[in-house]
Amino acid sequence: MLKRVFTAPDPGRTRLRFAARAVLGIALAVLVCGLAGHSLVGAVTGGLAALLALFTVTDATVRGQAVTTALLPAVGLPVLTAAAFLHDHPVARDLTFLAVVGAGVYARRWGPRGHSLGVFAFMTFFVAQFLHATTGLLPELYAAVLLSVAAAAAVRFGLWCYERRLPPAAVPAPPGGTGLARVTTRQAVQATVGAAFALVAGHLVSGDRWYWAVGATWWVFVNTTSRGETLVRGFRRVLGTVIGIGLGLLIAVPVDGAAVPTAVLAAASVFGIFYTAAVSYTWMMLCVTLLAELLYGLLGVLTPGLLAVRLAETGVGALGAALAVVLVLPVTTHAVTDAWIQRALRCVHACTAEAAARLAGTEGADPAPRVAELEQLLARVRLSVAPLVHPLNPAYGRKRRARRVLELLDDCAREIRGLVAVAADPEASHDARLAAACWRVEAAVEALTGGGAVPAHPDRPLATEPALAHLHGVERALAELAAPLRSPSRPPLVGA
Structure with a gap:
């Protein structure tokens, strides 16, 4: 697991820049709140608002990201107001919280912007419980949210807007x-039911920290689609929390809220959250848990007993999510995985066609955005296939075949990246063999996605031209994909 975090591909050092910029943006937000004379509660609120603004906004274009960031307070402040006014009315507060959960998940139907606004709304209500916000604190909290989102935006779109130099990444839309x-x-129904279970059970565990269970249920549902994905994510959340609590006992409890070491460790935790999010949910949760422990240390309430309550509440929340996805309107892994693999295969063909057009000198041909889309789709395939390759999955045959599918799709991506690099060379040439190879790639993709017979990849002499060699590599991987994806003598890769 540790090796995966530090050896995972990071094209253009995007994850590194993502994490470093987050530390800078959140530090600036906290500094601005401090200069404005806000209390510790206001500074914590501001820091978390900046974290969410930098973490959750994933629109494909910089302009879209700016619009979504500007809309965050419009969603968050009314929710914060409702949470503060309902602080002393437990039944109304809990019902409102469940409504925010359902609406936040349902908003994902409107793509990345709906997802971002839904997460911000939920987390605003959650933070109000975390800080025991009352109406008397609202003016300070309003100012902290507005100042912090503005500070995060200044870093993201002004000081360090590296996205302007990158092609827009097409974030895969959820199934229709x-x-x-x-x-x-x-998922909105499932999340609401799971959160209701977590809320009731969480109150039984702790009357003060019940909202941790609801938060655990919510975050298990984020970026998952199928039943299998959600169950695996719940397991990883509990595992990350257990490791994070163990680390907190060694680090956060002895620090006990001391300002300088807490600030340094909090910055390291933020960096870890952003750097590991794309490759390991377990590691991300470890960093989230450590950050929460440090914040409780600042607030003067961190004890080993509190950490035990957090672990119990996390388990309750994961159980609520698991029960909901199994018993309430389940979404099978089969349909979701098949859809993502088919989209990735079609994108493989689109990448090769665009690269070949670039080599042929077609004006405006640019394969870079297609490659960015393919990376996004492959990440989604890995998430969808995760239940099949999980160590606890007893179906060894499916596990082996699922791993083979991932390996061959990665082979396709690697060959395409090489092809695109060749196509970027103005001296590269195009000939009829490239066009023929692209046609064969198209035929193989059509066969894999349409159920036809995939043409066998003939043994050919190694191509000396780099572009042709990469295309032959794509052909070979597609031909080999036929066996693990479907075979009349074997059960389906994913299924009933």
Whole structure:
């Protein structure tokens, strides 16, 4: 697990820049709140608002990201107001919290912007419980949110806007449908039911920290679609929390809220959250847990007993999510995985066609955005296939075949990256063999996605031209994909 975090590909050092910019943006937000004379509660609120603004906004274009960031306070401040006014009315507060959960998940049907606004709304209500916000604190909290989002935006879109130098990444949209056939609708129902279970059980565990259970249920549902994905994510959340609590006993408890070491460790935790988020949910949760422990240390309430309560509440929340996805409108792994793999395969063909057009001198041909889209889709395939390759999955045959699918898709991506690098060379040439190879790639993709017979990849002499060699590599990987994806003598890769 540790090796995966530090050896995972980081093209253009995007994850490194993402994490470093987050530390800078959140530090600036906390500094601005301090200069404005805010209390510790205001500074914590501001820091968390900046973290969310930098973490959750994932629109494909910089302009879209700026619009979504500007909309965050419009969603968060009304929710914060409701949480503060309902602080002394437990039943109304809890029902409102569940409504925010359902609405936040349902908003994902509107793509990245809906997802970002939904997360910000939920976390605003959660933070109000975390800080025991009352109406008397609202003016300070309003100012902290506005100042911090502005500070985060100044860093993201002014001081360090590295996205302007990158092609816009096409974030895969969730599967469509209508009514209860729409995955986001089903998830909204599941999340609300799971959160209701977590809320009731969380109150039984702790009357003061019950909201941890609801938060655990919420975050298990984020960026998952199928039943299998959600169960795996719940397991990883508990595992990350256990490791984080163990680390907190060694680090956060002895520090006991001392300002300088807490600030340094909090910065390291923020860096870890952003750097590991794309490659390891377990490691991200470890960093989140350590950050929460440090914040409780600042607030003067961190004890080993509190950490035990957090672990219990996390387990309750993960259990609530698990029960909901298994018993309430379940979304099977089969349909979701098949859809993502098919989209990735079609994108493989689109990448090769665009690169070949670039080599042929077609004006405006640019494969870079397609490659960015393919990386996003492959990340989504890995998430979808995760239940099949999980160590606890007893179906060894499916596990082995799922790993083979991932390996071959990664081979396709690697060859395409090489092809695009060749196509970027103005001296590279195009000939009829490239066009023929692209046609064969298209035929193989059509066969894999349409159920036809995949053409066998013939043994050819190694191509000396780099572009042709990369295309032959794509052909070879596609031909080999036919066996693990579907075979009449084997059960389906994913299924009933």
